[in-house]
Structures are given as C-alpha cells and as structure tokens.
Amino acid sequence: MPADIPGVHHVTAIGSDPARNAAFYTETLGLRLVKRSVNQDDVSVYHLFYGDHSGSPGTSMTFFPYPDAAPGRPGTGQATAVAFLIPASAVDYWLDRLADAGVDVDAPRERFGDTVVPFRDPDGLPLELVARADAPAGDPPAGPVPADHAIRGFHGVTLSLVDTDRTATLLESMGFDETASAGDRRRFEAEGDLGYAVDLRELPDGPQGRPGAGTVHHVAFQVTREDHAEWRDVLIDHGLRPTEVIDRKWFESVYTRTTGGVLFEYATKEPGYTADEDLESLGERLVLPEWLEDRRDEIEVELPPLDLPAAGE
Numbered sequence: 001m002p003a004d005i006p007g008v009h010h011v012t013a014i015g016s017d018p019a020r021n022a023a024f025y026t027e028t029l030g031l032r033l034v035k036r037s038v039n040q041d042d043v044s045v046y047h048l049f050y051g052d053h054s055g056s057p058g059t060s061m062t063f064f065p066y067p068d069a070a071p072g073r074p075g076t077g078q079a080t081a082v083a084f085l086i087p088a089s090a091v092d093y094w095l096d097r098l099a100d101a102g103v104d105v106d107a108p109r110e111r112f113g114d115t116v117v118p119f120r121d122p123d124g125l126p127l128e129l130v131a132r133a134d135a136p137a138g139d140p141p142a143g144p145v146p147a148d149h150a151i152r153g154f155h156g157v158t159l160s161l162v163d164t165d166r167t168a169t170l171l172e173s174m175g176f177d178e179t180a181s182a183g184d185r186r187r188f189e190a191e192g193d194l195g196y197a198v199d200l201r202e203l204p205d206g207p208q209g210r211p212g213a214g215t216v217h218h219v220a221f222q223v224t225r226e227d228h229a230e231w232r233d234v235l236i237d238h239g240l241r242p243t244e245v246i247d248r249k250w251f252e253s254v255y256t257r258t259t260g261g262v263l264f265e266y267a268t269k270e271p272g273y274t275a276d277e278d279l280e281s282l283g284e285r286l287v288l289p290e291w292l293e294d295r296r297d298e299i300e301v302e303l304p305p306l307d308l309p310a311a312g313e
C-alpha cells in the first residue's frame with residue numbers, strides 16, 4: 001500500500017475577472033501569487049496560483065479565471081467550501097479585515113469545537129476561516145496581513161454529496177479517519193498539519209452543483225512520486241478510472257472523477273513552484289511549461305492584462 005496522504009495539496013476553482021481575483025486573494029486575504037501561468041488544457045485562460053511564501057503543498061489555492069464565465073451554483077457533486085486555517089487569536093482581526101474590505105461574510109459559528117467564519121470571494125466561491133490554537137507557524141508571505149494573523153494554508157474542504165458512503169471509503173483508504181459527525185456532516189482527518197480535514201455532507205435532496213464562476217473545479221491531494229503508480233492501482237480497485245500520470249511542470253498528477261461527482265487529483269510535492277523561478281520572484285511574470293514556450297507570443301496576446309502591486313506595497 002502507498003503511504004497515507006497527509007492532506008490537500010491544492011484546490012482549483014473557476015473564477016471570472018482575473019484582476020479582481022488576484023486583488024482579492026493577494027490584497028484582501030494576503031496570500032502570495034506564487035505562479036502566473038495558463039490553463040494547460042485551454043491556454044487562452046490564466047492559471048493563477050496563490051499560497052504561502054513558497055507555495056508549499058497544503059497552501060495553494062488556484063484559479064482558472066475565465067473573464068466571461070457564467071456564475072455556477074455550488075451544490076452536490078462538488079467541493080462546496082474551502083477552509084483556510086488561521087491562529088485562534090486571529091478571529092477578530094479577520095472579522096474586521098473582511099468587513100473593512102466589504103466582503104460577503106457570515107457571523108462566526110462553532111463546528112466540532114472550532115470557530116468558523118464563512119465568507120465568499122467576489123465570484124461567490126464559498127470560503128471559510130477555521131481558527132485553531134494548533135495552527136502551525138508556517139511560512140506566511142510578506143504582504144498586507146501581519147504574520148501573526150496570516151492564513152497558514154488550508155484547513156480542508158467540504159464535499160457535498162447525494163450519498164457519502166463510497167467517498168468515505170475512498171478517503172479511509174487514503175489515510176483519513178472519521179473523527180466526528182453532526183447532522184448531515186461527517187468529518188474525516190488525515191495526519192498532516194495543513195489541509196488535513198475533509199468534511200462530507202450528505203444532501204440527498206440537493207441542490208445539484210452546476211460548474212461555473214464561484215465553484216470548485218477539483219481538489220488535489222499530496223502524494224509522492226514513489227507512490228504515484230500505486231495510487232492509480234488503489235483508485236482502479238475502487239472502481240474508478242484514473243488518468244495516466246500527467247506532467248504539470250510543478251507537480252505530476254493523476255486525476256479521477258469520484259463516485260460522488262467530485263474531481264480528485266493526486267499531485268506530487270515535487271518539484272514545486274521553484275522549479276522554473278527563483279523563490280524571490282515567484283509569480284511576477286507569465287511562466288509557461290517548456291512545451292508551450294514556443295507559443296508564448298500567441299498566448300500572451302490572448303490573455304487580459306494583469307497588473308498587481310509588487311510584494312510589500
């Protein structure tokens with residue numbers, strides 16, 4: 001058996017206006033733009049990656065911002081919330097910060113002993129801050145949010161499903177244990193310190209999710225190169241139909257549509273976002289994998305401008 005999975009590697013969602021998307025995740029949430037590239041399956045669209053200082057696994061939220069994307073509807077068959085981990089002492093700071101920025105935020109609530117602040121990004125993507133005393137110090141970016149309060153990375157994701165049983169069995173084979181449940185929500189936890197929580201909500205009466213701006217495209221889990229082939233075998237044993245291993249330049253990936261409808265990815269920690277850029281200049285220029293570099297002129301002409309304040313401004 002391959003080694004247990006420590007947690008989420010990255011989460012990719014669909015957005016609309018790329019400049020608005022970048023401003024929200026870097027200026028309001030204080031994440032770093034660690035990679036500015038294109039969707040390798042549709043090079044007319046950016047692929048923007050936000051994360052901690054180095055874009056560590058477990059911190060990177062990524063977007064395909066289609067400027068004309070129609071709004072989607074979060075619902076069954078999707079990841080319907082993405083939760084970021086903050087220190088327990090940072091709740092008031094974030095409530096003030098989100099209110100000052102005019103963010104669509106709900107009142108804090110308790111969930112399994114933690115304070116949770118639900119809010120939405122400018123496209124309506126459901127996000128949460130989960131406050132915990134054991135949030136790791138991490139490697140926060142130098143940005144507008146003081147390091148004491150900074151987002152550490154992911155706490156985890158919530159998947160909304162018509163029936164949770166088969167996804168629960170898959171998560172257990174990945175090293176997640178069911179640790180709690182309440183109402184329609186079942187909590188599964190892995191051993192890592194970021195992105196370790198996956199909640200399954202059983203919602204047999206829907207509503208069914210519809211892809212579009214403000215919805216999650218896929219959830220990627222951290223694996224190692226050594227274990228990649230074995231994870232494919234595990235997925236096949238679960239009756240799923242994984243892709244071959246695909247080189248995504250900064251990680252290698254296997255994708256599978258799970259029984260409940262959510263697209264899972266198994267992405268390697270290696271080689272990471274510094275494979276083609278220096279740590280200090282991550283995200284400053286459009287980078288393309290070498291197999292797209294000879295199309296750079298044609299690709300750049302099609303992309304909308306994306307100007308961001310430099311780090312620290």
Ligand code: ZN
Pocket residue numbers: 010012218220265
């Ligand atoms: Zn991905």
